[in-house]
Amino acid sequence: DIQMTQSPSTLSASVGDRVTITCRASQSISTWLAWYQQKPGKAPKLLIYKASSLESGAPSRFSGSGSGTEFTLTINGLQPDDFATYFCQHYNSFLWTFGQGTKVEIK
């Protein structure tokens, strides 16, 4: 099975900061990676798919990059609405795996 490891688990940042979250796969997954944002008590919301494609309606300050085993989610100019937990997710042969999550907190 392919394991997905996110880092860091918690991140403290200020409004306006550039924030980077990393997701590593235990073996190459091409660009089969998505990123989600989840706020307390709410369902996850798709931000990025296919590693770097921005979901319709997601703010352009969110971007994704990477291929193979290492991927990043970047938030350029953190906004108050962005304090949340972020999850990566991989798909392979009818198996879907999530990373453990990164909580972005107010510094």
Add this chain to the structure above:
Amino acid sequence: QLQLQESGPGLVKPSETLSLTCIVSGGSITRSSYYWGWIRQPPGKGLEWIGSIYYSESPHYNPSLKSRVTISEHTSENQISLKLSSVTAADTAVYYCARHNGDYRVEYFDCWGQGTLVTVSS
């Protein structure tokens, strides 16, 4: 506009079967080309994929849950159901249904229900 709504008992006794329904509105589960999935999240923890189904095909299940899970489609009601047998406290979680999407129709989840909390307790 597509909407998904989970429904079912919020409390289930240990060893019993958890049964949930996902009501799909704003789109047909049979006339569309989408897979539909169930994902759960224990309180304060991460997301775990449970299983997924596509109209008229056999479902796909998480190997760690496969022996206890049944996902079915109910086309006349436009609903997807989840049954999880022999539950324990470890199955306490918020359960979400979601629509798959992607170049191959399956890679990610682009529309989610609001989720429903199921507590396993006597």
